[in-house]
Amino acid sequence: MIENTPLVRKLGAFVALSDPELLVLASLHKRRRTFVAGWDLVHQGQSDQAAYILASGWACSYKLLEDGQRQIVDFQIPGDFLGLRSVLLHVSDHSIEPVSDIEVTEIHVADLLQAFAQTPRLATAVLWAASRDEAMVVEHLVDVGRRDAAERMAHFLLELGARLALVGLGNKDGYSCPLTQYHLADSLGLSAVHVNRVLRQLREAGMITFRAGFVAFDDYDQLVRFAQFDPSYMDQNGPLLRRLRCALACRQMRPSSIRMTTMIRIVPSTPVPA
Amino acid sequence: MIENTPLVRKLGAFVALSDPELLVLASLHKRRRTFVAGWDLVHQGQSDQAAYILASGWACSYKLLEDGQRQIVDFQIPGDFLGLRSVLLHVSDHSIEPVSDIEVTEIHVADLLQAFAQTPRLATAVLWAASRDEAMVVEHLVDVGRRDAAERMAHFLLELGARLALVGLGNKDGYSCPLTQYHLADSLGLSAVHVNRVLRQLREAGMITFRAGFVAFDDYDQLVRFAQFDPSYMDQNGPLLRRLRCALACRQMRPSSIRMTTMIRIVPSTPVPA
DNA sequence: ATGCTGCGCTGATCCACATCAGTCGTCGCT
DNA sequence: AGCGACGACTGATGTGGATCAGCGCAGCAT
Numbered sequence: 348m349i350e351n352t353p354l355v356r357k358l359g360a361f362v363a364l365s366d367p368e369l370l371v372l373a374s375l376h377k378r379r380r381t382f383v384a385g386w387d388l389v390h391q392g393q394s395d396q397a398a399y400i401l402a403s404g405w406a407c408s409y410k411l412l413e414d415g416q417r418q419i420v421d422f423q424i425p426g427d428f429l430g431l432r433s434v435l436l437h438v439s440d441h442s443i444e445p446v447s448d449i450e451v452t453e454i455h456v457a458d459l460l461q462a463f464a465q466t467p468r469l470a471t472a473v474l475w476a477a478s479r480d481e482a483m484v485v486e487h488l489v490d491v492g493r494r495d496a497a498e499r500m501a502h503f504l505l506e507l508g509a510r511l512a513l514v515g516l517g518n519k520d521g522y523s524c525p526l527t528q529y530h531l532a533d534s535l536g537l538s539a540v541h542v543n544r545v546l547r548q549l550r551e552a553g554m555i556t557f558r559a560g561f562v563a564f565d566d567y568d569q570l571v572r573f574a575q576f577d578p579s580y581m582d583q584n585g586p587l588l589r590r591l592r593c594a595l596a597c598r599q600m601r602p603s604s605i606r607m608t609t610m611i612r613i614v615p616s617t618p619v620p621a
Numbered sequence: 622m623i624e625n626t627p628l629v630r631k632l633g634a635f636v637a638l639s640d641p642e643l644l645v646l647a648s649l650h651k652r653r654r655t656f657v658a659g660w661d662l663v664h665q666g667q668s669d670q671a672a673y674i675l676a677s678g679w680a681c682s683y684k685l686l687e688d689g690q691r692q693i694v695d696f697q698i699p700g701d702f703l704g705l706r707s708v709l710l711h712v713s714d715h716s717i718e719p720v721s722d723i724e725v726t727e728i729h730v731a732d733l734l735q736a737f738a739q740t741p742r743l744a745t746a747v748l749w750a751a752s753r754d755e756a757m758v759v760e761h762l763v764d765v766g767r768r769d770a771a772e773r774m775a776h777f778l779l780e781l782g783a784r785l786a787l788v789g790l791g792n793k794d795g796y797s798c799p800l801t802q803y804h805l806a807d808s809l810g811l812s813a814v815h816v817n818r819v820l821r822q823l824r825e826a827g828m829i830t831f832r833a834g835f836v837a838f839d840d841y842d843q844l845v846r847f848a849q850f851d852p853s854y855m856d857q858n859g860p861l862l863r864r865l866r867c868a869l870a871c872r873q874m875r876p877s878s879i880r881m882t883t884m885i886r887i888v889p890s891t892p893v894p895a
Numbered sequence: 896a897t898g899c900t901g902c903g904c905t906g907a908t909c910c911a912c913a914t915c916a917g918t919c920g921t922c923g924c925t
Numbered sequence: 926a927g928c929g930a931c932g933a934c935t936g937a938t939g940t941g942g943a944t945c946a947g948c949g950c951a952g953c954a955t
Contacts, residue, residue, distance in 0.1 A: 410763050413849050418763045435745075435752045441759070464741055467734060471709075478709045481755050485694050485715070488758065489684050491766045492692045492810030496942070527902065536766030538943055543904055545942095558903095575687050770912070801932065812913055817934055832933095 353426030353514040354400055358472045360513055368469050371462050376400065376452040382445045384525075389430050389443040396439065397453050399429040404449030405525055408441045409533065419534035421484055422446070422507065422526075426514045431456075431477070447525040483510075491536045494574075496545045499535050501574035504555060504562055509578050521556075521563040627700030627788040628674055632746045634787055642743050645736050650674065650726040656719045658799075663704050663717040670713065671727050673703040678723030679799055682715045683807065693808035695758055696720070696781065696800075700788045705730075705751070721799040757784075765810045768848075770819045773809050775848035778829060778836055783852050795837040 355372070358364060364372065379402070382388050389396055391411055401423050408429075409419040420441060423429055433439035434456045463470035486506060490499045507524070511517035528546070532539040549555045554570045556563040564570060629646070632638060638646065653676070656662050663670055665685055675697050682703075683693040694715060697703055707713035708730045737744035760780060764773045781798070785791035802820070806813040823829045828844040830837040838844060 410759065412763070412767055416767045418766045420759050420762060432752045432755060435749055436756065440756050460741060460745060463744065464738055467738055470737065470744075471734060475709055477751070478706045481706060481758065482710065482714050484755065484758055484762065485684065488694060488762045488765060489686070489692045491762060493686055493690045528904090529902080539903090540905085540944080541942055547904085802934095803932080813933090814914080814935085815912060818912095821934085 357426040375454045378453045391442045394438045398434045399451035402450040405446040505576045524562045631700040649728045652727045665716045668712045672708045673725035676724040679720040779850045798836045
């Protein structure tokens with residue numbers, strides 16, 4: 348047992364890493380730095396900056412549009428990488444803003460890639476983490492594209508809770524959360540005004556209370572049902588069968604958005620080689 | 622020069638791979654298979670299926686909601702991986718449907734990871750490709766979250782064009798495109814009815830014509846301006862400075878969505894260590 | 896003690912987009 | 926020749942959420 352950082356806890360949810368592997372992981376951490384809330388550490392368009400691992404505090408990555416709107420793509424919590432993709436693409440396609448004051452450790456990508464060659468299990472673990480991050484962006488896309496404001500909010504706050512629980516920063520009662528309603532608005536594609544209204548609805552429905560830097564799950568189960576939340580992509584041995592059944596059921600009663608063709612083609616559950 | 626598959630062309634846009642590296646890459650390709658349009662090859666919730674490289678035709682990955690709506694997350698074109706994330710996460714969090722009849726080659730993830738250990742440059746190239754895919758999902762999220770229907774459509778069709786051009790399947794005049802208006806609707810978070818109206822608007826504005834399986838850019842430059850399209854995350858040496866300037870400019874004239882705090886904190890372009 | 900600023904909160908109004916309920920033309924099948 | 930299914934397309938009507946224009950309060954600086 349070397350250290351119990353959030354990153355180790357997170358990767359540990361995937362594979363138990365051996366001591367040598369933990370050593371390699373620890374050796375990646377270089378200089379420790381702090382950034383203050385609200386001042387971007389990475390600007391959209393900037394090139395060749397460093398990558399970091401978030402040690403404490405929250406950050407968010409977002410994209411700006413020319414008309415001045417912004418879309419927050421993802422929030423980063425302790426244990427998450429910051430700016431890894433930027434480094435791989437040699438240019439940052441997004442900005443990163445600390446939501447609260449944060450502590451990070453710098454990592455060098457060359458070191459990381461070399462560590463992959465040495466300890467393949469570590470490579471797999473990091474790839475898994477990256478895949479999980481992408482899965483969350485995808486779920487975020489579904490939120491914004493296909494759920495109404497209240498479902499979106501509920502689903503989003505549940506997901507955040509699940510992520511935080513994974514690194515020991517929350518549970519089914521709730522979690523402390525430094526986000527403002529503006530952050531929520533920019534993340535969910537809503538106006539701040541509407542965020543406020545939706546939060547009130549959810550509070551009055553007795554499902555969730557967002558107030559004074561704390562998210563309280565007043566009725567976790569009801570909330571999960573309301574948001575159609577499925578945490579199985581967080582676990583690796585989640586309730587797969589339920590989802591499979593759901594997928595098939597959905598295909599049987601699909602409304603206008605999907606034309607007839609698709610509805611009929613349910614029966615064979617195996618691909619059809621031509 | 623071993624082969625000139627779409628995948629090689631795509632990775633070649635990042636680094637020129639050596640002949641041994643191309644050999645390793647070629648050795649990954651196993652069984653060749655075909656699937657017919659409209660029959661899912663991967664179901665949401667399914668576990669432990671194979672990963673593929675798309676050789677010809679188009680596919681899309683999407684998520685189903687319990688109420689039967691769907692959100693198409695991404696389209697795959699020749700040279701793209703299918704189901705790589707599903708394999709890494711041991712369960713598919715999405716379904717994959719061939720849009721047209723497709724040809725694929727199967728790959729084994731174990732082989733892929735082993736290849737990474739042998740030829741680190743290949744690992745980097747594939748990681749780059751994965752990062753670029755994620756960047757596209759992110760851009761898609763921005764589309765859906767913050768652009769109105771017409772901008773969204775324009776931006777989406779431009780992006781698709783840029784991707785296709787990268788593997789030699791399109792240019793600034795247009796590209797052939799097997800998508801229906803339902804696909805567009807499910808992808809952009811719109812109703813099929815509205816997709817139709819928006820396409821008419823764009824056509825009548827003389828910017829783009831989507832018809833009979835072909836997308837024609839009637840006025841590419843105007844379209845790029847209208848959609849605020851910036852292809853720099855496709856290149857690796859894109860016009861970075863313009864974006865940086867844009868990012869700063871945006872921060873100066875940010876409307877209601879962003880509160881005062883953020884607007885003032887522009888001046889220092891370097892992070893502020895506390 | 897008096898502003899000022901950031902954040903949360905609210906009612907009134909408006910519009911972009913969804914939904915509903917169709918039409919039309921084409922293709923393939925019998 | 927006639928039928929079904931599918932994709933493209935359209936007008937009428939309804940609504941979710943944006944926008945505008947405010948208020949109240951707490952923390953902080955002068």
